[in-house]
Amino acid sequence: MDARRFDPVDLAIGEIDKVIKTLSVPPRAARAAPEVPVQAPLEEAERQESVRLMRVNHSGEVAAQALYQGQALTARDPELKSAMHQAAAEEIDHLAWCEQRLKELKGRTSLLNPVWYFGSLALGALAGTLGRSASLGFMAETEKQVESHLRDHLGRLSAKDLRSRAILEQMTHDEAQHGAKAASMGGKALPIPITWAMRATSLLMTRGSYWV
Ligand SMILES: [Fe+2]
Numbered sequence: 786m787d788a789r790r791f792d793p794v795d796l797a798i799g800e801i802d803k804v805i806k807t808l809s810v811p812p813r814a815a816r817a818a819p820e821v822p823v824q825a826p827l828e829e830a831e832r833q834e835s836v837r838l839m840r841v842n843h844s845g846e847v848a849a850q851a852l853y854q855g856q857a858l859t860a861r862d863p864e865l866k867s868a869m870h871q872a873a874a875e876e877i878d879h880l881a882w883c884e885q886r887l888k889e890l891k892g893r894t895s896l897l898n899p900v901w902y903f904g905s906l907a908l909g910a911l912a913g914t915l916g917r918s919a920s921l922g923f924m925a926e927t928e929k930q931v932e933s934h935l936r937d938h939l940g941r942l943s944a945k946d947l948r949s950r951a952i953l954e955q956m957t958h959d960e961a962q963h964g965a966k967a968a969s970m971g972g973k974a975l976p977i978p979i980t981w982a983m984r985a986t987s988l989l990m991t992r993g994s995y996w997v
């Protein structure tokens with residue numbers, strides 16, 4: 786029996802389950818969030834900035850889940866499908882750490898997350914149809930852009946917010962590894978206009994989730 790053959794109803798139920806888990810069920814991390822010594826209390830302005838930045842990072846991880854789930858859905862290559870499922874599973878830690886940190890900071894997640902989720906799912910599903918090298922190239926470019934905005938956030942977070950900083954530093958390290966893995970599996974550089982379009986979409990998300 787071929788365990789990989791599912792009918793459209795099974796696939797739809799599986800996808801609805803993933804949507805609910807990503808958007809409403811608190812994610813469970815496989816790794817504990819990076820530990821830091823007790824940090825000094827933040828000023829109100831510092832706390833608010835940490836909340837906004839961690840909300841953006843949380844939205845980025847919601848989008849990453851959807852991008853990889855979308856690619857897994859339409860990829861024909863079984864190895865690629867499995868790599869996308871594995872990537873989504875590894876990103877769960879980041880999603881959980883950002884959500885946990887937002888709670889500690891008495892902040893909330895973005896109201897726009899369903900928009901980012903479904904937009905990214907569609908984009909990922911499209912990328913999955915483009916074949917192995919383009920799909921892995923899309924993954925490598927995604928990770929590169931996430932890594933770049935994490936570095937930007939590390940420059941903007943209060944130096945006192947050691948806990949958020951430790952989480953972002955570990956995420957930066959992980960994203961660099963994900964990007965390198967996608968490239969080593971055969972990901973090819975994407976045409977420049979596509980990388981610009983991805984940057985524009987990412988800018989929309991980072992600006993939107995910063996405030997809403
Ligand atoms: Fe991530």
Ligand SMILES: [Fe+2]
Pocket residue numbers: 849876928959960963
């Ligand atoms: Fe990643």
